[in-house]
Amino acid sequence: MVAKTQEPFFQGSTGKNSRGVLRIVILCLIAGAAVASRLFSVIRFESIIHEFDPWFNFRATKYLVSNGFYDFWDWFDDRTWHPLGRVTGGTLYPGLMVTSGVIYHALRALTIPVDIRNICVLLAPGFSGLTAFATYLFTNEMSTSPSAGLLAAIFMGIAPGYISRSVAGSYDNEAIAIFLLVFTFYLWIKAVKLGSAFWGALCALFYGYMVSAWGGYVFITNLIPLHVFVLVCMGRFSPRVYVSYCTWYALGTLASMQIPFVGFLPIRSSEHMSALGIFGLLQLVGFVEFVRSGVPSKQFATLLRGFVLVVFAISFGGLVLLTVSGVIAPWTGRFYSLWDTGYAKIHIPIIASVSEHQPTAWPAYFFDLNLLIWLFPAGVYLCFLKLADEQVFVVVYAILASYFSGVMVRLMLTLTPIVCVAAALALSNILDTYLTFKSPEEPTTITAPEGSSNSATKKAAKQEELRSMRQPLIGIYSGFSKISVVTAMTTYLLIFVLHCTWVTSNAYSSPSVVLASRMPDGSQHIIDDYREAYQWLRQNTKEDAKIMSWWDYGYQIGGMADRPTLVDNNTWNNTHIATVGKAMSSREEVSYPIMRQHEVDYVLVVFGGLLGYSGDDINKFLWMVRIAEGIWPDEVKERDFFTERGEYRVDGGATQTMKDSLMYKMSYYNYNSLFPPGQAQDRVRGVKMPEVGPVLNTVEEAFTSENWIIRIYKVKDLDNVGRDHASAASFERGNKKKKTTKKRGPKKINVSVNMAMREVQLSTRHCCEPE
Amino acid sequence: MAPKKNAAAAASVASPTPQTTNSTTTILSSSTPIKIPSKSSSQNQSPQQVALGIWQNYLDKTPQRTKLIDVFMSFLVVVGVLQFVYCILAGNYPFNAFLSGFSATVGQFVLTASLRIQTNAENKAEFSSVSPERAFADYVFGSLILHFFCVNFIN
Numbered sequence: 001m002v003a004k005t006q007e008p009f010f011q012g013s014t015g016k017n018s019r020g021v022l023r024i025v026i027l028c029l030i031a032g033a034a035v036a037s038r039l040f041s042v043i044r045f046e047s048i049i050h051e052f053d054p055w056f057n058f059r060a061t062k063y064l065v066s067n068g069f070y071d072f073w074d075w076f077d078d079r080t081w082h083p084l085g086r087v088t089g090g091t092l093y094p095g096l097m098v099t100s101g102v103i104y105h106a107l108r109a110l111t112i113p114v115d116i117r118n119i120c121v122l123l124a125p126g127f128s129g130l131t132a133f134a135t136y137l138f139t140n141e142m143s144t145s146p147s148a149g150l151l152a153a154i155f156m157g158i159a160p161g162y163i164s165r166s167v168a169g170s171y172d173n174e175a176i177a178i179f180l181l182v183f184t185f186y187l188w189i190k191a192v193k194l195g196s197a198f199w200g201a202l203c204a205l206f207y208g209y210m211v212s213a214w215g216g217y218v219f220i221t222n223l224i225p226l227h228v229f230v231l232v233c234m235g236r237f238s239p240r241v242y243v244s245y246c247t248w249y250a251l252g253t254l255a256s257m258q259i260p261f262v263g264f265l266p267i268r269s270s271e272h273m274s275a276l277g278i279f280g281l282l283q284l285v286g287f288v289e290f291v292r293s294g295v296p297s298k299q300f301a302t303l304l305r306g307f308v309l310v311v312f313a314i315s316f317g318g319l320v321l322l323t324v325s326g327v328i329a330p331w332t333g334r335f336y337s338l339w340d341t342g343y344a345k346i347h348i349p350i351i352a353s354v355s356e357h358q359p360t361a362w363p364a365y366f367f368d369l370n371l372l373i374w375l376f377p378a379g380v381y382l383c384f385l386k387l388a389d390e391q392v393f394v395v396v397y398a399i400l401a402s403y404f405s406g407v408m409v410r411l412m413l414t415l416t417p418i419v420c421v422a423a424a425l426a427l428s429n430i431l432d433t434y435l436t437f438k439s440p441e442e443p444t445t446i447t448a449p450e451g452s453s454n455s456a457t458k459k460a461a462k463q464e465e466l467r468s469m470r471q472p473l474i475g476i477y478s479g480f481s482k483i484s485v486v487t488a489m490t491t492y493l494l495i496f497v498l499h500c501t502w503v504t505s506n507a508y509s510s511p512s513v514v515l516a517s518r519m520p521d522g523s524q525h526i527i528d529d530y531r532e533a534y535q536w537l538r539q540n541t542k543e544d545a546k547i548m549s550w551w552d553y554g555y556q557i558g559g560m561a562d563r564p565t566l567v568d569n570n571t572w573n574n575t576h577i578a579t580v581g582k583a584m585s586s587r588e589e590v591s592y593p594i595m596r597q598h599e600v601d602y603v604l605v606v607f608g609g610l611l612g613y614s615g616d617d618i619n620k621f622l623w624m625v626r627i628a629e630g631i632w633p634d635e636v637k638e639r640d641f642f643t644e645r646g647e648y649r650v651d652g653g654a655t656q657t658m659k660d661s662l663m664y665k666m667s668y669y670n671y672n673s674l675f676p677p678g679q680a681q682d683r684v685r686g687v688k689m690p691e692v693g694p695v696l697n698t699v700e701e702a703f704t705s706e707n708w709i710i711r712i713y714k715v716k717d718l719d720n721v722g723r724d725h726a727s728a729a730s731f732e733r734g735n736k737k738k739k740t741t742k743k744r745g746p747k748k749i750n751v752s753v754n755m756a757m758r759e760v761q762l763s764t765r766h767c768c769e770p771e
Numbered sequence: 772m773a774p775k776k777n778a779a780a781a782a783s784v785a786s787p788t789p790q791t792t793n794s795t796t797t798i799l800s801s802s803t804p805i806k807i808p809s810k811s812s813s814q815n816q817s818p819q820q821v822a823l824g825i826w827q828n829y830l831d832k833t834p835q836r837t838k839l840i841d842v843f844m845s846f847l848v849v850v851g852v853l854q855f856v857y858c859i860l861a862g863n864y865p866f867n868a869f870l871s872g873f874s875a876t877v878g879q880f881v882l883t884a885s886l887r888i889q890t891n892a893e894n895k896a897e898f899s900s901v902s903p904e905r906a907f908a909d910y911v912f913g914s915l916i917l918h919f920f921c922v923n924f925i926n
């Protein structure tokens with residue numbers, strides 16, 4: 001950073017070569033900073049994959065590396081979504097896996113055999129260096145200033161908004177997608193500026209790569225047409241725009257259709273219609289411009305323009321008609337919820353249940369972008385001042401991305417590049433103005449203001465004004481103001497670096513697989529219950545034992561425990577998830593048949609009550625209920641889980657439905673035994689648990705991790721004698737009581753609910769006494 | 772979906788049939804300002820004569836190479852229209868085959884139009900960095916990619 005602020009010094013004194021060398025050195029340092037700031041978690045903990053989604057990517061990459069590309073392409077995965085399976089080759093974006101597979105093989109060819117896990121862990125930091133370089137190229141297209149590109153590169157390299165999704169170990173699609181996003185935009189700007197079909201074709205190729213990597217490619221698909229549309233509306237249509245856009249669209253659409261997951265979507269879905277519409281519009285406008293340039297008559301020209309408007313209106317109407325009639329698929333729910341922000345919560349609870357899909361709070365902007373966020377509007381304003389084709393792109397991108405990031409926390413990621421670029425434009429403008437010490441000295445006019453300022457005390461104010469009127473000198477030439485402004489800016493930049501490092505180190509570098517806590521003496525204590533439990537599953541269960549858990553843990557179970565699961569984080573089948581939700585939220589008698597039908601062997605729940613780990617299944621329980629209620633409104637009712645006063649309670653005051661639900665029972669089973677009688681405490685909910693813990697009949701405890709975070713239950717087989725589980729269990733437990741009643745001869749009471757059983761036993765005893 | 776794509780594409784593709792004759796004339800008329808008064812004076816004549824005059828103008832003034840490009844473009848339009856008509860008549864069962872064939876013609880048409888724009892002497896100012904040879908190399912590059920994708924997509 002310091003080296004960069006000195007950059008303009010070298011403009012005059014040294015030649016072009018030394019500046020080039022300096023540039024390369026700075027870029028290498030930036031790449032080094034970008035990589036190094038992402039390694040906190042690897043150094044502190046270990047080199048593992050974090051989070052949930054990356055576990056699937058990692059598993060798919062391992063499959064690709066061990067089985068080859070063609071097997072990967074038609075991979076039918078029978079170890080997820082248990083009864084159904086998943087056609088993985090056709091339902092994933094293969095770009096990430098193929099990229100790391102290529103790197104893996106390339107390194108092996110260079111006789112550097114690296115474990116595929118390490119490649120996956122370090123892919124995101126590696127690509128963040130490339131992102132910084134792509135941002136450099138992109139910004140250089142925007143500005144002639146020598147420092148803008150370098151500033152944007154360092155901003156992009158260490159901005160926490162991007163780091164949050166690209167720390168080492170976060171092997172997610174975004175790891176390479178942001179690089180591809182920025183690079184595609186760079187190629188697009190290049191194509192528009194030059195009007196070259198070559199750059200347009202390159203842009204299409206990278207767009208195709210982007211489509212293969214991330215579902216967020218729709219953002220590009222809509223942003224580039226929007227840019228062109230704005231250009232056409234501003235009357236800036238030129239043959240360059242025609243050439244670049246048509247090349248990009250014709251090749252890019254075909255390229256995107258090669259990905260099986262995308263398939264015919266670019267023709268059929270509403271998200272892609274803007275690109276098609278602009279393609280058609282450009283043909284019309286191109287034709288009309290062509291005719292107009294030759295025909296002198298003004299009336300004819302306006303006629304043609306009217307013709308364009310009419311055709312546009314007609315085709316737009318046709319589009320609406322086709323969408324309404326269902327020929328073109330309407331917006332998908334995920335995308336639609338960006339416009340109608342209340343839509344997901346009402347209609348698709350599974351989308352709203354993800355914490356990343358919530359609106360962004362104000363502090364998040366400052367937390368993720370620090371000083372960039374207040375330089376951002378200034379940069380956009382500067383783009384307005386010099387409104388060429390590429391500046392329009394920045395403006396359009398800034399407005400669109402700001403809106404989206406406000407609607408969804410996750411989309412902060414797409415905002416970060418443009419914030420970095422705009423902030424770099426603003427800052428480089430400031431630095432260019434205030435850092436040039438030499439150039440004002442050269443013109444002779446300088447002496448005039450200097451002399452006037454020296455003799456300002458002596459001369460009359462009017463004369464001063466007149467002299468300055470005669471020689472209007474615009475600019476800042478006093479050394480003090482320059483130094484003070486530059487010092488302030490440098491301080492801000494240094495604070496920015498400190499802030500980024502602090503945020504990265506404290507907020508974004510913790511793997512969710514291991515939980516770290518501090519002991520009283522400051523040493524680190526690592527809670528490793530997840531891997532303990534998954535390892536137990538891996539070693540102590542059959543190879544094909546089916547695990548039922550809530551969908552959050554599906555990928556991790558598949559990746560770490562290597563066991564088939566019922567549902568996972570790829571939420572493609574809502575009904576199946578609702579089935580699991582119903583099994584978790586119903587009474588045992590209801591959920592046992594469900595589990596039998598799905599051949600479930602083990603049930604896994606996450607319970608944080610002992611440790612105060614708030615992301616446990618009891619806190620997620622209401623979403624299970626809601627998702628299940630969406631399918632079976634008669635059998636699962638959210639209202640039943642609240643008390644009379646509408647409280648969600650787990651202690652003694654919990655509703656009977658809550659206490660009977662399988663999830664409640666599995667979470668709190670035997671929990672009382674940890675504490676002295678009557679003092680069981682749930683540390684997450686902060687309540688005292690009732691004296692008597694729940695009783696489980698159809699499942700038995702198989703494993704509980706050290707801190708009780710993961711509890712695994714084995715689903716019991718059918719009873720040997722053919723009794724139902726409740727009576728069998730109560731037979732085992734209440735053996736003595738049974739003996740007393742045995743004297744009364746064989747009982748015919750066959751009550752399913754355990755509580756009812758006990759009541760019956762009590763009442764029979766009451767009956768006995770008078771006799 | 773198919774009709775929609777086609778509606779837009781048809782607008783872009785079908786219109787050039789009359790357009791190629793029409794529009795190309797306009798180049799010349801603009802390149803030669805002397806022509807313009809003759810055209811305006813010819814507005815008194817019957818439309819057939821005007822069309823004939825425009826056509827003659829086109830034949831006279833267009834360079835041989837541009838004419839070749841125009842012939843190729845009109846050929847592409849014919850092929851595209853034929854495919855589309857066949858799709859309407861016979862249904863779009865192997866939809867990927869129809870799409871790859873049709874988008875090959877549309878894409879090639881667009882690329883050729885780009886080549887025509889770039890090599891046009893009038894647009895020299897717009898494309899300062901693109902020489903006609905460079906434009907042709909770009910055209911070859913784009914067409915190769917296009918055909919690779921189409922062949923891959925047609926299965």
